[in-house]
Amino acid sequence: MASPIDPATQRKELNGLIEECFKLATVHVRYQMSKLHKPGIMGDLTAKDIAVDAIAPLFTPAPDGFIRHLSESFHGWNPPVKSEEDAHFMLISILSHRVKQHIQIMMRESDPFFAKILDSLNYHIKKEGLIKTEKLKVCYISLTGSKDGEMEYCAYDDLLKLPGTMFAIRHISIGKILSQIRKDERPAAIPLLALAKRIKEVNLSFENPVITCHKTETDYDVDSLSDLAKKAVYQKLRHSYLDKGKLNGQETVLMERAIAEMLLDLRDGGIKPGLYHYIEMIDGSICPETFKQRYHNILEYLFRVLKKELAQLLSVRHELSE
Structure with a gap:
């Protein structure tokens, strides 16, 4: 070129x-x-x-x-x-x-839960002796390192066709997923990030969701971690804004409720576009202009703190792969 x-x-x-x-x-x-x-x-x-x-x-x-x-x-x-x-x-x-x-x-x-699952997958890839390959800047996992013409490159939609039980993180076998997803005699390759997305969808939909790290043999109770992270954000909110007179008591409660809603959405696939939504759903009398001038920067900062707290609790590394 x-x-x-x-x-x-x-x-x-x-x-x-x-x-x-x-x-x-x-x-x-x-x-x-x-x-x-x-x-x-x-x-x-x-x-x-x-x-x-x-x-x-x-x-x-x-x-x-x-x-x-x-x-x-x-x-x-x-x-x-x-x-x-x-x-x-x-x-x-x-x-x-x-x-x-x-x-x-x-x-x-943007999602510490997704990142933790990805870290766990990288451990499984090494443990199962799987191969990572790159095609068009997309990272794929396969059983062998075959040439392009001999490999079937699957997509996220192909993962949706498999039983949800195959993606339960406690008993996951990427090798079995690769064997099941094959459409013909060619070896299959699945996108690493698409697999992580599917695992998150399946595991966080359980009644008592748990994220398992097999490398450290640790089960992370998602509800407990969420509560710990939320309490840390509330403490930061009160120390940095309420105690210093930057927000009054009513505004502090408003921020707490908004953070709680954002945490639920983060677990359920991601926050909604536009932080104003989380204020409007709690207090519809606050107009977008008032939100932008008074609350946007505070809520944006608190959301960053929330993600940081979750990442630390999950011991998430920030690189794409090991």
Whole structure:
């Protein structure tokens, strides 16, 4: 593929490709966010902001200055690209994978429960002797390291077709999931972050939800951890705002109730977009402008404290993999 330092005609073609990828990725972002139960991970970001971040790795130059991700995919695509229609389908497929991966990374960064499950999965991958591979900047797990043409790359929707009992974290076997998900004779590969998402959905829906870390043989009682984190946030709220006269007693109770609702949503898939929702549902007399001026920064800060407390209680590492 053209290098950024190539002649003007090639730069123009490259810019045109980037623009087309940006438009397609934006459409995919909006579609993926519409499927999320509570798309609060977006925060104040727009679909266009997320699309830019999602496709950026595809256009990162190699040390020699050339951009190779798409060209390597083109040459290794199966079945081979022989027409404009084939090329367009390939491009849409690549961008769809990138958008899904990027959104799932955002979920990890915004959700301590998701991050802890991902840490546990990385332990299982090593224990079961599984292989991690990367395709189009998406991390996959497989039983073997077969070549692209010999591998069946599965998606989150394929995981939904398997029985929920297979994702119970206390007894999980990724190898069994890989064997069950196969559609033909080719070995299967499943996206790491999509698997973590499915495990969270299944395990936190139990009556007494528990997240298990097999590496340390520790069971984390989600209800107890949630209560501890919430109490720590309440203490911070009272010390930093009530005791110093920045909020009155009624406003402090308002913040406590909002945090409690946000914690429930965080466990149930993610907070809703726009923090104002959590104030409005408790006190509808507070208008958006008043919220923005008086409460937004406080609630945003307290939510960061909540996630930090949960992460510390879960002993979550912040890297994507070990």
